[in-house]
Amino acid sequence: MxxxxxxxxxxxxxxxxxxxxxxxxxxxxxxxxxxxxxxxxxxxxxxxxxxxxxxxxxxxxxxxxxxxxxxxxxxxxxxxxxxxxxxxxxxxxxxxxxxxxxxxxxxxxxxxxxxxxxxxxxxxxxxxxxxxxxxxxxxxxPRPLDVEGKEYLKVSEDILNWKKIPKSVTFIGSGYIAMEFACMLATLGCKVTIVEKENNALADFDPYLVEKLIGKLKSLGIKFVFNAEVAALKKLKKNLKVSYNQDGESKTHKSKKVINATGRxxxxxxxxxxxxxxxxxxxxxxxxxxxxxxxxxxxxxxxxxxxxxxxxxxxxxxxxxxxxxxxxKENSKTLDVPCVPSTVFTTPNLSSVGYLEEEAKSRYKNVKVYQGDCSGWYNAKKENEDTYAYTILVNERTDEIVGAHLLSPEANESINVFATAIYNKMTVKAFKHMIMSYPSFSMDLKKMMENENRRR
The missing domain is CATH 3.50.50.60 (FAD/NAD(P)-binding domain)
Known part of the structure; x- marks a missing residue:
């Protein structure tokens, strides 16, 4: 050779x-x-x-x-x-x-x-x-899903190449991929069901905002089936039948396509x-x-x-x-993971940077929690958007912002402002001294920290 x-x-x-x-x-x-x-x-x-x-x-x-x-x-x-x-x-x-x-x-x-x-x-x-x-x-x-009939499963890459939108789709899993594509397909007129083995979706995001996002997606017609373990797929004449176990009962659901979205x-x-x-x-x-x-x-x-x-x-x-x-040059560079923002591109976007609430409270003695619904604010009302909320976490001792989580039409952009603030160890006081363009979703970020909601 x-x-x-x-x-x-x-x-x-x-x-x-x-x-x-x-x-x-x-x-x-x-x-x-x-x-x-x-x-x-x-x-x-x-x-x-x-x-x-x-x-x-x-x-x-x-x-x-x-x-x-x-x-x-x-x-x-x-x-x-x-x-x-x-x-x-x-x-x-x-x-x-x-x-x-x-x-x-x-x-x-x-x-x-x-x-x-x-x-x-x-x-x-x-x-x-x-x-x-x-x-x-x-x-x-994609994570392999070892169930009977697994050969009928599709993955996210397949969705990107579909020649037409199917009448119905079932997602197995409720992470980034499932939530984003489910939102897209439902908006395009597809009947969407999400089957998840845990009791909630998007485990790595702020629970308060996830709950609001799920409510929004339900209003788009998406059906959520939690605490459900998929057991098998079977090809029927026109559909695929998904068999799953939920609360000790065996149940089934039919759709044109089934997507393995259990992770990577x-x-x-x-x-x-x-x-x-x-x-x-x-x-x-x-x-x-x-x-x-x-x-x-x-x-x-x-x-x-x-x-x-x-x-x-x-x-x-x-x-x-x-x-x-x-x-x-060996050992010349060391990985120091920066503050990395991430976004679930649903409508509205769900974005996160820094610590989640539980993580912040395990790291700092006292944490200020600014949390609320701002669907009545100008930026939401001008778009007739009924889902707009936030959770912001602050280390009380230093007044530094340590976590920010947004659910809004422009969260994918607004979250970068908080990423910059956290990376530079900015305090709430310093953040509020910044001038943002008006009117903008970024302008709302300062208002979100006007009144403390909860404290450890």
């Missing part, structure tokens, strides 16, 4: 892998990069970028419906075929453009999953490839990590603060596949930067 050696082999061509590869090439290291799918990674090809393009059209319909009778006479008519074409105008160029960019930088490109055969060798495309360092940046994949797991199963002595757990490859494998110093991991990551593209880029620099 032919042999080849590189200074660095990057496994995965998403944001993390590309960032690390470019840093290594800038230092004239001999770099190869491989991916078993289209070059460019999940987010750009089949994830958040495509999702946001599509969601904006359901948001347009939602806002038009809210303002019907206040100036909007007819709800816009949507051409799903043209929406798909517009989405592909973004995603289709990504793989060839990415490959061209990496080739122009002098990298060798491969298109399969490697398998480790020793601590510094892999088998790839019929070759034995050795490297001084390996960077694993393979990201996450590190994409490492095909790499044969054990043959290279690379330790991994349920959260990914086990790394130190330099993102170096604790069990094999020749290996680094960055992005979603690292056990120190969050499934957020900006953090993947940061990890790729750290790994690239550490390959060039």
């Amino acid at each position: 032919k042999k080849k050696h590189y200074n660095v082999l990057i496994i995965g061509s998403g944001v993390a892998g590309q960032t690390a590869a470019e840093i290594c090439r800038a230092q004239n290291l001999n770099v190869a990069i491989t991916d078993n799918r289209e070059f460019g990674g999940t987010c750009a090809n089949r994830g958040c970028d495509s999702k946001r393009i599509m969601l904006q059209f359901s948001e347009l319909l939602y806002k038009s419906q809210n303002l019907k009778g206040f100036g909007v006479e007819e709800k816009p008519k949507l051409s799903w075929k043209k929406v798909q074409k517009f989405k592909r105008s973004f995603s289709d160029p990504i793989p060839p453009n990415t490959e061209q960019k990496l080739t122009d930088l002098g990298m060798s490109l491969y298109h399969h999953s490697p398998k480790f055969i020793s601590d510094n060798e892999v088998e790839l495309e019929g070759k034995v490839i050795s490297a001084d360092y390996f960077v694993i940046a393979t990201g996450n994949i 797991v590190p994409s490492i199963a095909v790499l044969d990590l054990d043959k290279a002595g690379i330790e991994a757990d349920d959260n990914g490859i086990v790394v130190n603060d330099h993102l170096q494998s604790k069990s094999n110093p020749k290996v680094y991991a960055c992005g979603d596949v690292s056990n120190k990551s969050l499934p957020l593209t900006p953090l993947s880029g940061l990890q790729g930067y750290i790994v690239g620099n550490n390959v060039v």
